[in-house]
Amino acid sequence: MQLFYNPNVSENDDIFYFEKDESRHITKVLRKNIGDTLQITNGKGWLFTSELTTINQKYCSAKIISKKHLEKRDYKLHVAVAPTKMNDRFEWFLEKATEIGIDSITPILCDHSERKVIKTERFEKIIQSAMKQSLQFYLPELRPLIPFKAFIKQDISGQRFIAHCEDSERKSLKSEIKPNSDITILIGPEGDFSTKEIETAIAVGFAPVMLGETRLRTETAAIVACHSVAYANE
DSSP: OOEEEOTTOOTTOSEEEEOHHHHHIIIIISOOOTTOEEEEEOSBSEEEEEEEEEOOSSOEEEEEEEEEEOOOOSSOEEEEEOOOSSHHHHHHHHHHHHHHOOSEEEEEEOTTOSOOOOOHHHHHHHHHHHHHHTTOSBOOEEOOOEEHHHHHTSOOOSEEEEEOOSSSOOEEHHHHOOTTSOEEEEEOOTTOOOHHHHHHHHHTTOEEEEOOSSOOOHHHHHHHHHHHHHHHTO
C-alpha cells in the first residue's frame, strides 16, 4: 500500500487534489497511470481509497471511491521527553516511536537540558513520514516545548511515570503498566532529571520507574518505554 497524508481531506469529500510535490512523486517515481488506486489518510483515523483521474507532474487529482474510519487503540500513550543535544538522535526517536505507536509527544526543558530550541517543522515532517511508512492512520501530536515544572502542573489523567537513573526506590515500568489505560511517561535529558525534579514529580503523583538494568541514552529510553507500553497492550 502506498499511503498519502493530507490533513484537509474529509469524509465529505469526493475528489482529492494532490499537491505539487506529491504529484511529481506519483508521476516520476511511482509512475502511476489514470485509473490506478492510491490510499490517503488525514491522520484522524480515516482511510480513503481513491482512483487517479488526472496525472500531471504539477497537478494530480483522484476520485474517492471508498471511505473507512478505523478505531483508535484502547489506550493513549504520551511521552514527555527532553530533546537530545544531537538533533538526529531526537529525530530517530520521533520516527521509531511513531512506528511503534504513540499518541502525543511533548518536548520538555529540564534542569540538565543541553538543547533548548527545537525544529518543530522538521519534526512534524518526520512524524508524518513515519506514520505513512508504518501504515497508520492517526498522526501523533507533537506538542510545544514546555518547561518541566509547567508540564507536571498540568491535569494529566491515567497512569503517570517518571523514568530516572538515581539509586533510589524504583519499580520496573513493565510490571506497573495497566493494559488499556492512558499512560504518560517522563524521560529526562542526557544528564538525567535533577534530584529536585524527581522529588517534585513524585510529590504530584508520578511513580518512579526503571527501564532496565543498564543506563540508556535519552532516545533509547524513550523507545524502550514506548515498546513496553505497546507490548503490554498486545
